[in-house]
Amino acid sequence: MNTGEVLLRLSGVIKRFPGVLALDGVQLEVKAGDVHGLTGENGAGKSTLIKILAGAYSPDQGEIEFDGLRLSHMTPIKAMGLGIACIYQELNLIPHLTVVENIFLGRELYLSRPFGILDRGKMLAEAEALLKDLQLSLDVKTRTGDLGIGHQQMVEICKAVHSNAKLIIMDEPTSSLSEHEAEDLFRIIAQVKAKGVTVIFISHRLDEVKRICDRVTVLRDGRLVETRDIKDASVDEIIRLMVGREIVNKYPKMRRERGQEALSVKGLARRGVLHDISFTAYTGEILGFAGLVGAGRTETARAITGADPLDAGIIKVFGKEIRIKSPRDSIDAGIAFLTEDRKSQGLILIKSVSFNSSIVGLERYTKFGFLQLKAIRKMTEKMAADLQLRAPSVETVVGQLSGGNQQKVVIAKWLLTKARIFIFDEPTRGIDVGAKVEVYNLMNELVKNGAAVIIICSEMDEAMGMADRIIVMHEGRITAEFSQSEATQENILYAASGIVDKAAARPA
Ligand SMILES: Nc1ncnc2c1ncn2[C@@H]1O[C@H](COP(=O)(O)OP(=O)(O)OP(=O)(O)O)[C@@H](O)[C@H]1O
Ligand SMILES: [Mg+2]
Incomplete structure (x- = not known):
């Protein structure tokens, strides 16, 4: 698919949970090759939306088209097969496996498949090449559980890139990263974008959205408020779209006398x-x-x-x-x-x-x-x-x-x-x-x-x-x-x- 064409289209997507209408008729278009920001208040429906795309939840109503195909009865395995990779708010790596093992999980390379003999050498070499390509210095033989959150996230991204994902969805990836790690992440996002991969980037940090996204969609109460080109949306405007009002004072500091x-x-x-x-x-x-x-x-x-x-x-x-x-x-x-x-x-x-x-x-x-x-x-x-x-x-x-x-x-x-x-x-x-x-x-x-x-x-x-x-x-x-x-x-x-x-x- 060429850059600029619509890679993903949702129409009229509805998802109910007991007592909650989490998504209320969402229409969304994501263009191929874009970094597409998704933002909105807590509980607006962002994670629900991406869990539907990843096949973790099924919508009650609505249509989803991806890469020219109409998707129905999605499962996580199907989503992966179609090239949709999702990095959740809660990371999903298996802590006692090494970096290589996690990257190849479910797609292992075999010397002899019938005998179940893994080609460890080849997996190691491929994983190392992949990390080098993304300019990451990480020992691929470390157990992922021993890595910091930032590095674990990098491993998830490597995994997605390695599976030839066309769309990588990241749910609040920077919320537990240091500034330095966040910079690494942005560099990698730019790199995967250069390879033609589309990214959906969920974040509450609007300065980041402004900086790395091409377009941004704001959700409120399960509804899509608006999608805009990032150059036409200031941080203050995005906030207004999110909360439906202006926030005059982001830090309402009240000064008191120092006590005991x-x-x-x-x-x-x-x-x-x-x-x-x-x-x-x-x-x-x-x-x-x-x-x-x-x-x-x-x-x-x-x-x-x-x-x-x-x-x-x-x-x-x-x-x-x-x-x-x-x-x-x-x-x-x-x-x-x-x-x-x-x-x-x-x-x-x-x-x-x-x-x-x-x-x-x-x-x-x-x-x-x-x-x-x-x-x-x-x-x-x-x-x-x-x-x-x-x-x-x-x-x-x-x-x-x-x-x-x-x-x-x-x-x-x-x-x-x-x-x-x-x-x-x-x-x-x-x-x-x-x-x-x-x-x-x-x-x-x-x-x-x-x-x-x-x-x-x-x-x-x-x-x-x-x-x-x-x-x-x-x-x-x-x-x-x-x-x-x-x-x-x-x-x-x-x-x-x-x-x-x-x-x-x-x-x-
Ligand atoms: N498994 C579930 N069962 C019941 N209700 C759910 C479930 N998952 C989400 N919800 C509800 O659906 C609504 C949307 O939740 P969602 O997690 O999509 O919000 P979000 O936009 O990702 O918020 P946040 O910014 O806080 O992560 C919320 O009201 C939430 O309580
Ligand atoms: Mg969420």
Whole structure:
């Protein structure tokens, strides 16, 4: 198919889930050779749409044409055979297999097929050539489970390219990547595009959409709002199409007086990971942690909250030294830790929204040993409304929510505890622009009510927009501290790369 012709056409596609009309008559055209952006609020139907294309869900109604063929009764295997490859929000590699094995999974090369003898040498050579072609330096013999998220994603892309995919769909590929890894990804997208592959790129990061896409489609409430050439759409316009209104202030920072010392950390150390971490968080203040992925920010939070052991260090909560040996100790001390990895640490996917949001704060809802289900439900409903949670009800099973809405449940869970120190690790990852503002408003609310808030953010704008002070980390050490007025993209970046004179940047 020639560049510019329509490779994929959806007409009148409808998909219902119990209580939810996830797609409501979607008409979409994707041109061959384009990088086509797909965006929209949490729960707008983006993932559902691509799961239909990948054969994971079947539509209730509507037609799909791909590469001149009318598709019906799709299955994941059929989709693969047709050249549609999908890289999901949750990656799908098999962790104990090596990179080569994953790339060739389901398409192994044999020396002798009847005897099941694999041609390992040839697979190895082909995989190496493929990686070289895409300018990736990765050892193809590593187990993919040992690779970082960024590299795992690269392996998924290699797999797609190797299967001669005509269309590669990526569902929020950059949400868990560092800036550096994201740059690698964009380079590879440009490379596969140059080979004539079409890409559908889903993202909440509109600056990325603007930068790498040729056209963009906005979905709202399961309907296609508009498809535009990227040159005719500014970021602000895309936001307006997404949320149906203008967002005037992306960072609604409210300033408060600094209050008392809430969390003070001195000389925190973990061999090989953290070195001499000292800082203080005050009530009335949002303290930001900036740095590159892997700088030790999450590790610091994990060490403080008892998720990882410590080798040295003193932790004081409201002036009192505490010993934290397990996450329970830190919850009891009034520290809430909202983890970045909702799947493995945050949520029980087969349980309801209200169950998940009340598990940490359960003692608050217990009377004479009985759970006060009504009170739980009421609180959860209020929280759900505040966070604009998109779910049929608070009894909905969390696993059925869209990615961003699951993230909101993690937030709700911790807000419902009696904590006075909140550590948010990448709280707005995967959350749409409108809901982000709600999360920031909730942080303001917490601060107003006498809490100390710490946010770990990879997006520098977020740190600069919301934090009163910013601590920058590099390779397990604190390299700088800036007040909001001192902080600039440039000096944060320098400190994050370790290029800074610590004494000068952080007066005692
Ligand atoms: N398996 C399922 N069962 C029930 N409802 C579902 C299921 N999958 C998705 N939904 C619902 O369909 C709607 C669309 O969800 P979808 O995951 O497509 O949103 P999304 O646009 O990808 O959002 P996000 O940006 O948060 O990832 C949501 O209301 C969601 O709760
Ligand atoms: Mg999604």
